[in-house]
Amino acid sequence: MNSVFLERDKTLLVEITEEIDHHAAEKLRRKIDESITRYMPRKVVFDFNKVSFMDSAGIGMIIGRYKMVNMIGGTVQMKNVRTSIRKIFEMSGVAKIIPIIDIRAS
Amino acid sequence: MSGLYENEMKLEFVSKSNNEAFARIAVAAFASQLDPTIEELADIKTAISEAVTNCIIHGYENTKGIIKIVSKIFANTLEVEISDTGKGIENIELARKPLYTSKSNIERSGMGFTIMESFMDDVNIESVVGLGTKITMRKIIKKVDPQEEDKMLDVAELGGR
Ligand SMILES: Nc1ncnc2c1ncn2[C@@H]1O[C@H](COP(=O)(O)OP(=O)(O)O)[C@@H](O)[C@H]1O
Numbered sequence: 001m002n003s004v005f006l007e008r009d010k011t012l013l014v015e016i017t018e019e020i021d022h023h024a025a026e027k028l029r030r031k032i033d034e035s036i037t038r039y040m041p042r043k044v045v046f047d048f049n050k051v052s053f054m055d056s057a058g059i060g061m062i063i064g065r066y067k068m069v070n071m072i073g074g075t076v077q078m079k080n081v082r083t084s085i086r087k088i089f090e091m092s093g094v095a096k097i098i099p100i101i102d103i104r105a106s
Numbered sequence: 107m108s109g110l111y112e113n114e115m116k117l118e119f120v121s122k123s124n125n126e127a128f129a130r131i132a133v134a135a136f137a138s139q140l141d142p143t144i145e146e147l148a149d150i151k152t153a154i155s156e157a158v159t160n161c162i163i164h165g166y167e168n169t170k171g172i173i174k175i176v177s178k179i180f181a182n183t184l185e186v187e188i189s190d191t192g193k194g195i196e197n198i199e200l201a202r203k204p205l206y207t208s209k210s211n212i213e214r215s216g217m218g219f220t221i222m223e224s225f226m227d228d229v230n231i232e233s234v235v236g237l238g239t240k241i242t243m244r245k246i247i248k249k250v251d252p253q254e255e256d257k258m259l260d261v262a263e264l265g266g267r
């Protein structure tokens with residue numbers, strides 16, 4: 001996982017670079033929470049471009065981060081989400097709460 | 107029954123979370139002889155990952171146990187059985203419900219069974235409290251060539267088993 005904080009618009013870009021399952025979620029959660037606590041962003045954008053696999057562990061992971069960012073008054077977006085992963089966000093209702101911007105093919 | 111393609115494999119591994127990726131990749135590799143599309147393969151991987159994770163966090167509650175996978179191919183159908191000898195499910199109807207989880211404290215979403223059901227063609231749950239749980243899932247791999255598919259279906263009907 002890489003994260004970049006843009007001072008000017010107080011946006012935290014979080015690029016996830018691994019498969020998201022129950023095994024990976026724990027460490028990912030800790031690293032993202034550290035970045036959020038450090039930067040107190042107004043907006044967090046999760047980039048899924050390098051996520052080739054995600055199961056339902058990703059739902060809890062994203063919703064948990066959403067709640068945290070929401071509490072400090074920020075917003076959350078997701079981008080570059082491939083079809084197989086988007087299906088999971090849609091069927092679980094996550095996509096209704098957290099907008100998926102810049103929909104990519106496949 | 108002539109011409110009915112059959113194959114079978116078995117896997118056993120300990121309930122460690124880093125075996126989640128191993129299990130889904132192994133079953134996907136086995137399934138790939140049916141020539142699934144990328145989307146079908148992603149569906150299979152996700153369903154396997156859900157069932158194996160459930161054995162680890164619910165069946166064995168993060169203690170050490172053995173997870174067993176038996177996978178079979180009949181004509182164009184993939185069947186996967188995933189079982190644990192852990193604590194079992196008290197109320198299967200409730201467990202199947204979207205968003206139901208007994209572990210909301212660890213950010214579980216309760217969407218595991220819903221994902222298995224929507225990504226596979228058939229999902230069966232057998233469970234006895236104190237003895238364990240067995241999930242049996244089937245997915246029909248749709249052939250791209252419709253003529254080929256008709257042949258496969260005829261063979262599957264005749265061959266049954
Ligand atoms: N192998 C299992 N052994 C015991 N209980 C299980 C097993 N699989 C599922 N369950 C029960 O069914 C519930 C729903 O499972 P699931 O839909 O995968 O959601 P989640 O894993 O997010 O809780 C679990 O919370 C658990 O109570």
Ligand SMILES: [Mg+2]
Binds near residue numbers: 056218
């Ligand atoms: Mg589950």
